[in-house]
């Protein structure tokens with residue numbers, strides 16, 4: 276086992292920290308049994324063309340090679356320390372960043388880290404059956420890439436817990452392997468991570484919208500005054516970019532296939548593709564589910580985390596002012612059947628401030644999909660991002676019913692039209708019926724266009740996944 280530990284790529288001087296080594300020695304076999312039990316179903320002996328993080332050098336931080344997933348080298352990397360870092364926001368603005376956990380913020384930091392960490396194994400569990408029905412070898416490789424890297428993100432967070440939180444941290448690390456996505460007695464912490472993902476359209480929507488929430492959460496933590504957390508999350512973001520690409524371009528290719536058929540006057544439903552209204556409902560569902568992950572619009576927790584210097588804003592450096600004490604944020608909230616304006620102290624609106632950045636980014640992707648529609652020859656039809664008031668389960672808008680344009684409507688109207696706006700059982704059954712494995716080199720399923728280019732300069736038809744004995 277000691278030898279196995281030495282083979283963990285890292286830049287945290289693992290070999291010089293006996294206590295940490297012992298903790299990881301205990302945790303590592305449990306991680307591997309977790310992977311075997313609820314990681315990707317099948318393909319464990321296949322050779323997958325995977326990227327592995329091996330250093331933090333901007334050029335050459337990763338290598339690409341054929342790897343069997345259980346032999347993936349899950350490493351521990353922190354972005355390099357850039358001189359004497361200062362806390363960039365909140366009450367302690369300008370003071371030196373912390374290398375160790377400050378006692379008064381211990382509980383809050385542990386909660387922040389555990390909540391983030393829990394999403395990493397959860398998504399692997401959610402997606403475990405999808406390899407069997409992958410639309411191409413290219414996509415099969417991509418989902419496994421995402422899965423092993425979410426596994427590495429779990430390692431990254433477990434490192435923080437074990438290195439900085441003593442016995443509590445070790446217990447939390449075990450709990451992270453004990454909870455299960457969708458379980459009734461030990462579910463994952465956040466709701467969206469308990470939703471089943473049993474078709475590839477859901478997977479692409481998840482990687483587009485839900486993993487993108489992760490990008491914004493990680494970006495806010497990359498500003499943290501707790502320096503090891505800031506440096507860990509900064510490095511995670513380099514891998515995360517590929518996950519978001521997989522989601523955004525996956526949806527784009529589904530849209531392209533549908534659009535090509537429509538432009539030829541053919542019905543996508545009769546030709547093994549996904550009708551545009553079904554794509555819109557999947558978009559509505561996953562976007563709104565992911566909006567909830569940012570938390571309530573008005574939040575004293577968010578204010579406390581900002582004040583303490585634990586969680587900043589997206590690109591805090593670009594903000595004109597870093598204490599956020601005198602400004603307010605204007606919200607519209609439902610009250611007695613009408614929308615009313617509310618001014619809240621900016622610190623209490625930090626969840627909403629982060630959500631603003633996220634919504635902008637999602638709109639950019641929807642614009643791209645609409646360009647694909649037009650380019651393929653579909654005119655007069657487009658996809659739309661619903662209002663952030665629609666279909667919310669968290670915050671003031673969860674207390675009323677809205678249509679996708681954000682207009683207050685009666686509960687009866689909402690129920691009558693829900694089937695136009697959100698995924699129906701019929702949609703689910705239809706999309707699921709399209710899921711057939713296409714594991715032949717260079718071939719792609721009927722419901723999705725091939726990608727424009729391959730991975731790491733390889734051709735689209737490259738053998739991204741090889742059978743065990745090839």
Ligand SMILES: [Fe+2]
Pocket residue numbers: 395424425428489515
């Ligand atoms: Fe992740």
Ligand SMILES: [Fe+2]
Pocket residue numbers: 425486489515518
């Ligand atoms: Fe991710």
